[in-house]
Ligand SMILES: Nc1nc2c(c(=O)[nH]1)N[C@H]1C(S)=C(S)[C@@H](COP(=O)(O)OP(=O)(O)OC[C@H]3O[C@@H](n4cnc5c(N)ncnc54)[C@H](O)[C@@H]3O)O[C@H]1N2
């Protein structure tokens with residue numbers, strides 16, 4: 067009995083705990099998941115700061131210019147009194163007692179006297195205008211982003227701005243790929259009895275949340291497959307082909323001889339129903355991708371990506387949806403349909419036979435079409451990365 071598609075995906079997500087956490091300097095953390103939230107080390111800004119090049123002033127003008135402070139200068143050791151102004155650069159600390167900042171283009175300085183432009187040329191100033199108050203963006207100790215967040219370029223900038231030199235992140239899962247099949251060619255055109263390996267070349271681009279250690283090509287041989295599954299340093303072994311029940315399909319026999327616990331053995335999904343997920347004694351995971359290349363892609367988004375997300379400590383992502391019209395649903399199984407998206411509408415790309423990646427190559431996502439779908443919002447999965 068094949069497992070429902072949503073349960074299979076959840077089973078993969080639940081099959082593993084996040085890998086150990088490690089502290090990395092900021093650039094090396096890009097693409098990993100935070101093992102702990104990023105907290106602010108200080109108030110931001112750390113003091114009242116000018117948001118404009120101009121003059122900090124107190125009370126009604128005209129004002130007497132009492133001094134000047136540039137970005138990088140310490141907080142001026144003065145308290146502005148009514149009728150006084152202090153020249154300030156954008157980002158420079160404003161003196162205590164400043165009411166607001168007059169931008170340089172809205173005032174004129176004549177010696178030490180500063181006058182504001184006529185009211186007709188500006189909005190009336192309000193208290194605090196153009197002053198970024200201490201702690202206005204965030205107070206010291208605030209959690210800026212939670213554990214599980216993907217470290218993006220913006221997050222790196224945020225962390226640096228908040229005073230961090232390193233981040234605590236989960237290490238990336240290590241993956242080994244095992245491509246099986248006596249009939250596979252790795253160069254040149256296919257010919258009767260032989261096909262080009264289409265899965266091996268597809269996988270590296272689908273493993274952006276993992277480190278691909280190696281890709282091994284095996285003939286259809288039980289002991290070679292068993293040995294390959296039992297060796298190496300990978301956290302996840304991804305096999306291609308051999309998931310079915312033919313005499314040369316050795317995956318299930320190999321797993322059984324290794325005393326693996328099979329968590330998913332077949333999914334109610336088109337294509338890809340023979341896909342498989344198992345855990346070896348010792349905790350390493352095996353994801354079995356069916357040999358038909360589009361079926362293999364279906365297994366990647368159903369089992370491999372959720373498993374890699376769990377191992378990498380990535381938070382579950384909110385589903386992305388699009389409107390898919392009626393038509394083409396299976397009676398009992400979920401279908402994964404290559405689609406292009408336009409303005410919230412998913413349009414099937416066609417060419418979606420299990421042995422063909424043509425539709426997937428034309429598409430920008432796979433629509434998850436539940437059994438009996440009659441038109442409406444469906445989840446869409448992007449498959450150009452481990453997302
Ligand atoms: N009696 C049954 N036969 C099959 C069933 C079934 O339920 N009962 N399911 C079919 C489905 S659905 C699929 S999918 C395949 C899965 O087969 P395997 O995972 O065992 O893969 P193979 O038999 O090795 O190959 C199937 C097909 O794909 C081609 N292939 C294999 N590897 C690659 C590769 N790396 N690149 C491109 N093409 C590849 C291979 O030549 C075969 O044509 O089982 C069905 N049979």
Ligand code: MOO
Nearest residue numbers: 337338339361420
């Ligand atoms: O599930 Mo198979 O993938 O249809 O050819």
